[in-house]
Amino acid sequence: MKDFNFFEENRMKYKANLHAHSKQSDGLLTQETMVEEYRKHGYSILAFSEHEVYTNTTEYDRGDFIVLPGIERSIMLDNETFHIHGIGDPGSESLYKHREYIPVPEFTGISDVQNIINELKGKDNLVAINHPYWSCNRMSNVESLRGYDWLEVYNHNCEVGNGTGNSEIYWDHLLWKNKRVNSIATDDNHNSHRYMSGINMWDSFGGWIMIEADELKPQAVFDSLKEGKFYASSGPIIHNYGMRNGKLFVECSPCATIQFKCYPRRGYSFHSEASDLTEASYDLRGGETSVRIICIDEAGKKAWSNPFCLE
Ligand SMILES: [Zn+2]
Ligand SMILES: [Zn+2]
Incomplete structure (x- = not known):
């Protein structure tokens, strides 16, 4: 495989939370407050x-902050729920209208979940x-569902709430079955008083993606999302990754562990007791078809690259 850098040297990366609930559904904060809070915390x-x-509005957009449609x-089937996420193409004329309510369909089988995916895709999400x-x-x-773009690998609300936020095993399973999906990390913040009385930011600022884009404009950012030009994180920074001199490499903020997860040869992990790993490279053993990289800091927080194909 030819050498490549996944991210470009001089292109900006913007911090994003693509999963958030305000008073417009079951969240506690107004949309205005949330925009202010996320802006203050370095999000764009x-x-x-x-x-x-x-939600399909440009009312919160300004030079240093944008809101994407979504x-x-x-x-629901018995005890199994499906929550399906849509992030809309800001340039599309097919999107749902702002504040449009879409009723929950009755569940008769897994094909009803597929129909939701198809509907969202049909409306350019x-x-x-x-x-x-x-x-x-x-x-x-x-595994049986088709046509979706991402799995939510990390959901901060679920993780803090009841330890069910990390869905990495589903992602690996899909990759092992040759389904090339990317992954996002999100807050899914509701800012309620449910777990910590008096504190309503407990499920904010814990899961995000960093999107590489030419400019902070809705269309440019959406196009980058579509291209997969982002990584997910709950802490560490991934500066770059790719292939250099025939080896896989990653550069990141100081970490305790760096994992190259390859299928079907499993890959390799690098560890540092001093938590000072800022780069690692790995020699492929041959026969690997896909790889993704995970950087883990001293506190156990992770960053996840999107997977890439070696075939
Ligand atoms: Zn949900
Ligand atoms: Zn949610």
């Missing part, structure tokens, strides 16, 4: 993913399967 991009209600749709671990999704069901 937010998407309001209200349950069954589409929604979280749901459907990028689609994610949200928090499959929290949702108690059967692996076979997630």
Whole structure:
């Protein structure tokens, strides 16, 4: 495989939370407050993913902050829930209208979940399967669905709330089955008083993606999302990764562990007791078809590269 850098040297990366609930659904804060809070915390991009209600507005956009169109749709089978995420193409004329309510369909089978994915795709949304671990999704069901773009690898609300935020095992399963999906990390913040009385930011600022784009404009950012030009994180920074002199490499903020997860040869992990790993490279053993990279800091927080294909 030819040498490449996944990220370009001089292109900006913007911090984004694509999964958030305001008072417009079951969140505690107003959209205005959330925009202010995320801006103050160094974010440039937010998407309001209200349950069954589409947000499609430019009213919060300014030079240093944009809101992408989006929604979280749901459907329920016994104890298995499906929450399906849509992030809309800002340039599309097919998007749902601002504040449009889309009713929850009745569940008769897994094809009803597929229909939601198809509807969202048909209306020019990028689609994610949200928090499959929290949702108690059967692996076979997630695997049977088609046409979605992302899995939500990390959901901060689910992680802090009840330890079901990390859905990495679903992602690996899909990759091992040759389904090339990317992954996002999000807050899914509701800012409620549920777990910590008096504190309502406990589920904010814990999961995000860093998007590489030419400029902070809705269309440019959406195009980068579509291209997969981002990585997910709950802490560490990934500066770059790719192939150099025939070896896989990654450069990151100081970490305790760096993992190259390759299929089907499993890959390799580098460890440092001093948590001072800022780069690592790995010689392929031959026969690997896909790889993704995970950087883990001293506190156990992770950053996840999108997977790339070696075939
Ligand atoms: Zn959800
Ligand atoms: Zn949600």
